[in-house]
Amino acid sequence: MTGATAADSAAPLLELRGIKAAYDRITVLHGVDLTVAAGQVVALLGPNGAGKTTTLNVIAGAHRPSAGTLHLGGRDTTGADPRDLARAGVCLVPEGRGIFPNLTVRDHLRMMTFTGRDRPEIEEIAYARFPVLARCAHRPAGTLSGGQQQMLALARGLATDPAVLLLDELSMGLAPVVVAELYEEVAQLARQGIAVLVVEQFAAAVLKIADHAAVLARGRVQWQGHADSSLHAELSSYYLGSAA
Amino acid sequence: MEQFLTFGVVGLATAAIYAIIGSGLVLTYTTAGVFNFAHGAAGMMAAFAYWQLAFGWGWPVPLALAVVLLVLAPAFALFVERVLMRPVQSLGEAERLVMTVALLTGCIALARWIWDPNTPRPLRPFFADQPAFHLGPAPVTWHQALTLGVAALIAAGLWLLLNHTRAGTEMRACVDDRALARLTGASPQRAARFAWILATQLAAVGGILIAPNIALDAQQLSLLIVSAYTAAVFGRLRSLPLTFLGALVVGWLESYLTGYLPQNDYLPGLRLAAPALLLFLALLVFPHRRLRGRERRLVRVPLPTPRGSLVFAGCVVLLAVLLATVLDEEGLISYGPAFSLGIVALSYVPLAGYAGQISLCQLSIAGIGAVVWAHLGGAGQLWALPAAVLVAAAVGAAIAVPALRLSGIYLALGTAAFAVILDRWVFTLPSFEVLGVRIALFDQGSVEVQGPNLFGWRLDSPAELLVLSAVVMAASSLAVGWLRRGRFGRGLIALRDSEAAYATLGGRPLAAKVAVFALSAAIAGLGGALYGMQQRTVTAEQFNLLANLPVFLVAVIGGLGAVGTGLFTGFAYIAPPHLLGHFGTWAHDVSTLGIALAGMGLAHNPAGVVPGLREEWAPLARDRVLLPVACGALGLLWLLYGTGLIGGAIFLVAAVLVAVALRIRATARQDGPPPAPDPVEWWGIRRPWRAEDREVIARGIAAG
Numbered sequence: 030m031t032g033a034t035a036a037d038s039a040a041p042l043l044e045l046r047g048i049k050a051a052y053d054r055i056t057v058l059h060g061v062d063l064t065v066a067a068g069q070v071v072a073l074l075g076p077n078g079a080g081k082t083t084t085l086n087v088i089a090g091a092h093r094p095s096a097g098t099l100h101l102g103g104r105d106t107t108g109a110d111p112r113d114l115a116r117a118g119v120c121l122v123p124e125g126r127g128i129f130p131n132l133t134v135r136d137h138l139r140m141m142t143f144t145g146r147d148r149p150e151i152e153e154i155a156y157a158r159f160p161v162l163a164r165c166a167h168r169p170a171g172t173l174s175g176g177q178q179q180m181l182a183l184a185r186g187l188a189t190d191p192a193v194l195l196l197d198e199l200s201m202g203l204a205p206v207v208v209a210e211l212y213e214e215v216a217q218l219a220r221q222g223i224a225v226l227v228v229e230q231f232a233a234a235v236l237k238i239a240d241h242a243a244v245l246a247r248g249r250v251q252w253q254g255h256a257d258s259s260l261h262a263e264l265s266s267y268y269l270g271s272a273a
Numbered sequence: 274m275e276q277f278l279t280f281g282v283v284g285l286a287t288a289a290i291y292a293i294i295g296s297g298l299v300l301t302y303t304t305a306g307v308f309n310f311a312h313g314a315a316g317m318m319a320a321f322a323y324w325q326l327a328f329g330w331g332w333p334v335p336l337a338l339a340v341v342l343l344v345l346a347p348a349f350a351l352f353v354e355r356v357l358m359r360p361v362q363s364l365g366e367a368e369r370l371v372m373t374v375a376l377l378t379g380c381i382a383l384a385r386w387i388w389d390p391n392t393p394r395p396l397r398p399f400f401a402d403q404p405a406f407h408l409g410p411a412p413v414t415w416h417q418a419l420t421l422g423v424a425a426l427i428a429a430g431l432w433l434l435l436n437h438t439r440a441g442t443e444m445r446a447c448v449d450d451r452a453l454a455r456l457t458g459a460s461p462q463r464a465a466r467f468a469w470i471l472a473t474q475l476a477a478v479g480g481i482l483i484a485p486n487i488a489l490d491a492q493q494l495s496l497l498i499v500s501a502y503t504a505a506v507f508g509r510l511r512s513l514p515l516t517f518l519g520a521l522v523v524g525w526l527e528s529y530l531t532g533y534l535p536q537n538d539y540l541p542g543l544r545l546a547a548p549a550l551l552l553f554l555a556l557l558v559f560p561h562r563r564l565r566g567r568e569r570r571l572v573r574v575p576l577p578t579p580r581g582s583l584v585f586a587g588c589v590v591l592l593a594v595l596l597a598t599v600l601d602e603e604g605l606i607s608y609g610p611a612f613s614l615g616i617v618a619l620s621y622v623p624l625a626g627y628a629g630q631i632s633l634c635q636l637s638i639a640g641i642g643a644v645v646w647a648h649l650g651g652a653g654q655l656w657a658l659p660a661a662v663l664v665a666a667a668v669g670a671a672i673a674v675p676a677l678r679l680s681g682i683y684l685a686l687g688t689a690a691f692a693v694i695l696d697r698w699v700f701t702l703p704s705f706e707v708l709g710v711r712i713a714l715f716d717q718g719s720v721e722v723q724g725p726n727l728f729g730w731r732l733d734s735p736a737e738l739l740v741l742s743a744v745v746m747a748a749s750s751l752a753v754g755w756l757r758r759g760r761f762g763r764g765l766i767a768l769r770d771s772e773a774a775y776a777t778l779g780g781r782p783l784a785a786k787v788a789v790f791a792l793s794a795a796i797a798g799l800g801g802a803l804y805g806m807q808q809r810t811v812t813a814e815q816f817n818l819l820a821n822l823p824v825f826l827v828a829v830i831g832g833l834g835a836v837g838t839g840l841f842t843g844f845a846y847i848a849p850p851h852l853l854g855h856f857g858t859w860a861h862d863v864s865t866l867g868i869a870l871a872g873m874g875l876a877h878n879p880a881g882v883v884p885g886l887r888e889e890w891a892p893l894a895r896d897r898v899l900l901p902v903a904c905g906a907l908g909l910l911w912l913l914y915g916t917g918l919i920g921g922a923i924f925l926v927a928a929v930l931v932a933v934a935l936r937i938r939a940t941a942r943q944d945g946p947p948p949a950p951d952p953v954e955w956w957g958i959r960r961p962w963r964a965e966d967r968e969v970i971a972r973g974i975a976a977g
Contacts, residue, residue: 115456142439
C-alpha cells in the first residue's frame with residue numbers, strides 16, 4: 030500500500046483482512062485489507078477488472094472468499110450466508126439496479142417486513158425520503174425510470190435499518206443531476222451513522238461526499254487515504270497504468 | 274335452452290377444475306420458474322392414492338382426503354423440489370423441462386405398475402347420494418357445486434397469498450432474481466419448497482375432483498395438463514385471473530362441443546383435441562416474452578471427424594449384420610426396431626442438439642412417414658420412400674412456420690399440442706379427399722405396412738429389414754455428421770447460442786429454423802417408414818404424445834448433440850422391456866420407469882452419456898493395431914458361429930468380452946496420462962492449429 034494516511038480513530042464497523050477471492054482457478058482478489066467506520070463514506074475506486082464488485086459481493090456474502098477474514102461490528106462473518114448478512118444489517122445495492130422488475134414498489138417494500146417493522150411503517154420511511162416512490166407504489170419496478178429504480182433500491186435497503194450500505198455503480202446510466210441527488214441522500218445516510226462503501230467508476234461524483242478513498246488495482250488495495258486532491262494524481266496513474 | 278344451460282353448468286364445473294390445476298401451474302412458473310409437465314401426473318397420483326385409501330381400503334373420506342392433501346402431496350412435492358429440481362436449478366429452463374417430462378413419464382409408469390390399468394376403479398363423486406338442485410332449469414349436482422366453491426376459495430386464497438403476504442412476494446421475487454432475493458433477506462429455497470407444496474396440493478385437489486367425471490386412468494388424467502396449460506397460457510403463465518378466464522373458455526368449449534358438435538366420423542376427435550388446438554392457437558396469438566437466456570449453460574456440441582463418422586457408420590452396419598445372423602425370428606422382431614427408432618431419435622440431433630429447438634412431436638411425424646409409406650408403397654415401390662420423407666419434411670416445415678415466433682419451452686408446449694392434435698383427431702380420421710387427392714391415415718384402426726422392393730429384391734424378412742434400417746441409420750448418421758462439420762451446422766449452433774448474434778453475422782434465423790425443422794422431420798419420417806415396415810402393422814397409439822416422451826427422454830440422456838445418440842436411443846429404448854419381458858407383463862412399465870429415473874439424473878451429466886462413451890472407445894477406433902485385431906476376432910467368432918461350433922449366446926457374450934478387453938488394452942497402450950492442454954495463446958505455435966480451435970475461441974469470447 031502506498032501513500033496511506035492514518036486510519037480513522039473510530040473502531041471500524043466493517044473490516045476486511047487479507048481477503049482473497051477467485052472465480053474457478055482465476056484469483057481476482059489477492060489480499061484486500063479495508064476498513065469502514067460507522068458514519069463514514071469510503072469510495073472504492075479502480076480500473077475495470079480490479080475486483081471492486083467482487084469485494085462488495087464478498088462483504089455481502091454473495092461470493093465466498095478463498096482466504097482472509099471479514100469482521101462486522103467485531104464479529105467474524107467470513108463466508109456467512111447472504112440472507113443472514115442481510116438480516117444482520119448488510120445492504121448491497123448491486124450494479125445495474127437491484128430491483129425485481131415484475132414486483133411493484135409496494136411489493137419491494139413488503140419484502141422488508143422481516144425486519145419486524147410492518148409495511149405501513151416501512152412505506153412511511155421510504156416515501157419520506159423518496160416521495161416520488163409514493164406516486165408509483167402500484168407500478169412494476171421494471172417500468173420505473175433508472176433514477177426511480179435506484180431510489181427504490183436505496184429505499185428498500187434503508188427499510189432494513191442497515192449498519193453497512195454497499196453501493197455498486199450507483200450512477201450507471203443516470204443523468205448527472207440524478208446522480209448528484211442520490212449521492213446527497215447517501216451522505217445524509219452516513220450522517221445518521223451508517224457505514225457506506227461505494228464502488229464507482231464516476232469518481233468525481235462520489236469523491237464529493239466520500240471521507241476516505243481506497244484504490245484497488247490488480248486485486249489489492251494499492252492506496253488509501255483521505256479523499257482530497259492528492260488522490261486525483263494517484264487515480265490517474267492507477268487508471269492509466271503508470272503506477273507500480 | 275335447458276340443454277344449453279345444463280351444458281353450461283357442466284362446462285363451468287369442468288372449468289373450475291382446470292382453473293385449480295392451471296393455477297398450480299402458474300404458481301410453479303411464477304415462483305419456482307418451472308414449466309411443470311408433470312403437474313397433471315401429480316394430480317393423477319393423488320386421485321389414485323385417494324381411491325386406494327377411501328375405496329380400496331375403505332378409510333373414511335375426510336381421513337383419506339387429509340392424508341392425500343396434507344401428507345402425501347407435500348411429501349411428493351418435497352421429493353420433487355429437493356431431489357429433482359434443485360440440482361437442475363442452475364441449468365437452463367430446457368433441462369428443468371426435461372426433468373418434469375421425466376417425472377411425468379415416471380409417474381405414469383409407476384401408476385400403471387401399482388394399479389393394473391385393466392381393473393376398473395370407479396370413483397364416487399362427493400355427495401353422490403344427495404339429489405341435485407336446480408339453478409333455473411339446469412340441474413346442478415352437489416359435486417359440481419363443491420367444485421365451484423373450492424375453485425372460488427382457491428382463487429381468493431392465491432390472490433391474497435401472492436399479492437398481500439411477504440411469503441408470496443418473496444416467492445415472486447425469487448423468480449425475478451434469486452441471487453438478489455437472497456441479498457434482500459429472502460430464502461429462495463424455502464420459497465421454492467412452499468410453492469411446490471402448494472402447487473402439488475392444487476394438482477391433487479383438481480385430480481380428486483375430476484377423477485369421478487372421467488375414468489381413473491393414468492394417461493388420461495396426466496394429459497389433463499393440456500387443458501390446464503391452455504388455461505395457464507391464457508394468463509401468459511403469470512396472471513391468475515386470466516388463467517381462470519382461460520379455464521372458463523376451455524371448459525365451456527369442451528362442454529358445448531360435446532352437446533352440439535354434429536355427429537359424423539370426422540368430428541368426434543375434434544372435441545378431444547379442442548384444448549390442444551386452443552393451446553396451439555393461444556401460443557401463437559397471445560404475446561409473450563421470450564424466455565430469458567441468462568441462466569442458460571450451453572452444452573458443447575461434439576464435432577465428429579470424417580474418419581470417426583465412417584468408423585461409427587461401419588460399426589452400425591457390422592452390428593446389424595451380426596444381429597441379423599445371430600438372433601432368431603423373435604429376437605429380430607423384438608430388437609430390429611432399435612435401428613428405425615434410432616433414426617427417429619437421430620432427428621433430434623440437428624433440431625434440438627444443434628439448433629436448440631425442442632420438439633416433442635418427432636415420433637408423431639414418424640407416424641406420418643409410416644402411413645404415407647403404407648399407402649403409397651403398398652407394393653413396395655421404392656419411389657414411395659422419398660415421397661414419405663418429403664411429406665414428413667413438409668409437415669415439419671408446416672409446424673415450423675407457425676412455431677417461428679415460439680422459442681424454448683413455448684416451442685416444446687406448441688409441439689406437444691401438435692402431437693395431441695394429431696393423435697386425438699387427425700390420426701383417428703377416416704380417409705378423406707382434398708382437391709381430388711384421397712388422403713388415408715390409420716383408417717380408424719391399423720394399417721398394414723409392406724417392405725420395399727429394392728430393384729426386384731423384395732426386402733420382407735425381419736433380418737433383411739433390420740439390415741436395411743441399419744444401413745439407412747449409418748447413412749443418416751454420416752449425413753448428420755457432415756452437416757455438423759459444414760457451414761449449415763455451424764450456423765445452427767450459432768443460432769442456438771445467440772439468435773441475435775447469428776442474425777447480425779448475416780444469418781437468416783427464420784429460414785434456418787424452417788430448414789432444420791424440415792430436415793429433422795424428413796429424418797423422422799424416414800425412420801417412421803422403416804419402423805412401420807418392421808412392425809408390419811401400425812396404429813395411431815404407437816405415435817401418440819405419451820409414446821413421444823420416453824424417446825425424447827432417452828435421446829436427452831444420450832446427449833442431443835451427439836450423432837451416436839440415434840443408435841444409443843434405439844437400443845436403450847427397445848432393449849430393456851424385451852430383456853425384462855421374461856419376468857412378467859410389468860416389464861414395460863418398469864423399463865419406462867427406469868428411463869424416467871435415468872432422465873432425472875440429467876443434472877449430473879447434461880452433455881449426455883454418448884460423448885463419454887465416445888471418449889472411452891476412441892482409443893480402440895484410433896489404434897491401427899488393435900482395431901484390425903478386433904475386426905479379425907469378431908470375424909473369427911462369426912465364422913465359428915456360422916459353422917455351428919458355438920451358439921448365438923456364446924457368440925454375443927464372447928464378442929462383447931473381446932471388444933471390451935481390446936478397448937481396455939487400447940486405452941492402456943496410450944502413452945501414459947494425456948498431456949496437459951496447451952494454453953490458448955500457444956495454439957498454432959506449440960501444436961498445430963486445428964479446425965475446431967476457431968470455434969472454441971469464439972465460444973470462450975462469447976462466454977466472457
